[in-house]
Amino acid sequence: MTVRVAIVGVTGYAGGELARLLLRHPGASLVAAVARSHQGEALRDVQPHLHGAPAALRISAGVGDAEVVFTALPAGEAARQARGWLAEGRKIVDVGSDFRLRDAADYSRWYKFEHPAPELLGEAVYGLTEFAREPLRTARLVANPGCYPTASLMALAPALRAGLIETDLIIDAKSGVSGAGHTVDEAFLFGTIDGSLRPYGVPTHRHTPEIVQQAAVLGGAPARLTFTPHLIPMTRGLVATCYASLKPHVTGAMIAEVYGGAYRDEPFVRVLSTFPATKQVLGSNWCLVHTVVDEENRRLIAIGALDNLVKGAAGSAIQNFNVMCGLPETAGLEALPLWP
Template sequence: MERLRVGIVGFRGYTGNTILRILSRHPKVDLTYLIDQEKGSFPEEFFSYSKKTKPIISGEFDPGNASHYADLFFLALPHTVSMLYVGDLLKVGKRVIDLSADYRFPDVSIYEKWYQTRHKNPQLLKQAVYGLSEIFRAEIKKTDLVANPGCYPTATILGTLPLLKKGLLKDEIIVDAKSGASGAGKKLTPSSLFAAVNENLRPYKVNCHQHAPEIKMILEKVAGKQIDLTFVPHLIPMNKGLLTTIYASLNKEMETSEIFNLYRNFYSFEPFVKVLNKGEFPQTKDVLGTNYCRIGVTANKNKAIIISTLDNLMKGAASQAVQNMNIMFGWEESTGL
């Protein structure tokens, strides 16, 4: 196959910029189209790999015009913005990986309730595939529209998946989650100022974070039953990195070695999920700048404690999006990662 022509919309944002960095060294793609709203300097340093092409940067994003320049588009845009463009790109035969939440929920009422807005393009919701590679690989391969998962959902779902799949979980899961400041994107708010974040540990959106319904939706789909999820996120004074501590009620008492063996076997063929040795637990530094999710497990009678960590801008967003692109185009999943 010829090299794939790729566009990034929102390339000066945190996730868009991370995609840009990854793709500038990806052996199968040429970055042929970049656009954002800002008039800034051209990031020449990223194009040493794609020698043949110079990306187009113009004013406002126009899907019709953009479609002449690229065949796959990463939309690294805030929610409510992506939904304005996806339909037009699909109509002209383009494939899309959307990093926002706009296409993650097949049920529009859940999206509208949690994101407090009307969906402008609900007819495409059922067509989108939730881009968690470890679960939906077969569907991702065939789709033209991937809804890339949120960062907390990726860590939490991967952390609970083996127990869920084996039917070992009761319906209660408690998740204590922590993320670095880049999780909120680059926009300036009083709560994202250095003095507000530095030397501080802050719970936020306690039991009402918009990622809770996303986690619940996928866990319930996998488990085939209702899940009672308690989800409490915290902001930690780091640039990036995300760690979830999951307390899950088990159907029976289990030894740590049983849970460990289950996780090791379950993920043995996954290139980007690493289960640590018994008695070891992951830390955010282990995964910085990588597409890995690292997991440590232990048992306390009929409770499992699972600690799962990833880089929110990588496996939590940009590199997971590239993993999805690799799957969509039939390449080795780890290409360029």
């Protein structure tokens, strides 16, 4: 028994990564590879790293008889089509940002458009899998978290949930260029990026309200955030270094115990005793976490590292899909780490 799935936006980076993983997933059958461009062409010709894909799998305009639709589209595009797919009885995992924020007013403020399906925002499950398994089991619409929010929230969640830190947060994060998609723009040319590091989107980055919203949910108190993302000269991989003030009673031993306990049985999270590096997660669904207690300044520094296209996009989407469909959570994701 396999679940029939479609990828909408399959010509993009996240869509291509979804195809890489779903084509070898034992519980999924990729029945439709959807995009506006290249229709009629074989997926393996359009995404040449998928040279093992069946020749018959061609780019199409519709999702066919898919039971689950993965969307990896620019902001607003999944929301324009979601209502129809749900009415047809399909489930949706949106790798984009259309269903991540609870309040439609936040879309006009941060994304600069009126949300096309505001009535769906209340139903969407925010799919940070490790903290959402129960609602995911019955979800028909999943908002897959952004890449920066995944690394940041995985790094901060145990301390937030245990009430060990204040919710006034600072996050300094760095991502490879694939995080921006395959857009042709001077800012992402090799000559612009190579040998150069630059911050961007301060304080307007669209992941800011998402992290604030979910930090408040996890911490049970309103959150504030200063978020500084950077573009680094590599293709994929992301590190988020998060700073929060420790509550007065909190010790380093308490932090170590809470983090060890929170992630002990997680299949895709490892708490390291040293600093993580992007190379350790490339191509895999791992999120590596490391904490430092700065006693002098009474601060927690929590670091999360992941591959933005896997745990930050396609991998976590498939992890969510597995939970939604009652499949083993690790299905299709097990053998991925390059570094055991």
